[in-house]
Amino acid sequence: MPRKRIAKIIDQAEQKLKLLKELGISELPREKVDPVFRKKYQALERLRKEMSDCQRCELGKTRTCIVFGEGDPNAEVMFVGEAPGAEEDLSGRPFVGAAGRILTDIIELGMKIPRREVFIGNVVKCRPPENRDPDPEEVKECRGFLERQIEIIRPRVIVALGKHAAHLLMGSGEPISRLRGKWGEFQGLPVMPTYHPAYLLYNNSGKREVWTDIKQVIQYLEKENLE
Numbered sequence: 758m759p760r761k762r763i764a765k766i767i768d769q770a771e772q773k774l775k776l777l778k779e780l781g782i783s784e785l786p787r788e789k790v791d792p793v794f795r796k797k798y799q800a801l802e803r804l805r806k807e808m809s810d811c812q813r814c815e816l817g818k819t820r821t822c823i824v825f826g827e828g829d830p831n832a833e834v835m836f837v838g839e840a841p842g843a844e845e846d847l848s849g850r851p852f853v854g855a856a857g858r859i860l861t862d863i864i865e866l867g868m869k870i871p872r873r874e875v876f877i878g879n880v881v882k883c884r885p886p887e888n889r890d891p892d893p894e895e896v897k898e899c900r901g902f903l904e905r906q907i908e909i910i911r912p913r914v915i916v917a918l919g920k921h922a923a924h925l926l927m928g929s930g931e932p933i934s935r936l937r938g939k940w941g942e943f944q945g946l947p948v949m950p951t952y953h954p955a956y957l958l959y960n961n962s963g964k965r966e967v968w969t970d971i972k973q974v975i976q977y978l979e980k981e982n983l984e
């Protein structure tokens with residue numbers, strides 16, 4: 758290969774690394790820095806900034822950190838939980854406690870996807886005191902942020918974890934035991950509701966049902982890949 762061509766390739770690689778650094782990314786495969794990824798990343802960062810001092814609902818008064826959500830802006834699968842818990846409130850990251858470890862196992866051991874390649878968020882972004890359920894007013898005030906995250910990411914599949922996510926995304930008030938395992942739709946995207954990982958901490962029998970639901974997601978992705 759001519760030396761000029763090699764120099765150009767090195768220069769392009771340096772430019773990409775510089776851009777990654779500016780975006781605050783230290784570990785990503787090079788192919789991720791495509792225009793779509795950059796656009797989505799920047800849109801999510803704008804939204805994060807917009808929400809940074811949010812006081813739209815009462816939860817803003819008691820939270821430590823807003824838990825925006827995390828993961829790949831180009832994620833094919835998006836998980837939506839209910840609300841941050843104590844560890845999430847302190848760290849600013851979603852699903853980092855005991856339930857988070859179960860979710861990570863579902864993603865990495867069950868679905869064989871690195872956790873960093875999905876996106877994980879919640880219906881409300883601030884912790885309800887004493888881990889109570891978010892009330893309808895809080896969900897109403899916060900849901901717009903989740904909707905915008907979904908609009909930006911446009912995953913191939915959304916997994917709704919627990920009743921609050923399922924109710925919001927399925928537009929149904931039915932118990933999660935009846936909603937789980939049946940496909941729904943939100944913003945034209947397929948939604949699979951299942952039990953919240955926290956439920957599995959105390960209900961071993963729920964693991965089989967969650968796995969049945971997750972297998973449907975895996976099969977959907979595989980089938981789409983073949984088409």
Ligand code: SF4
Pocket residue numbers: 808811812813814815816817818823881882883895898899
């Ligand atoms: S829960 Fe949502 S709406 Fe309420 S303060 Fe936090 S970010 Fe704002």
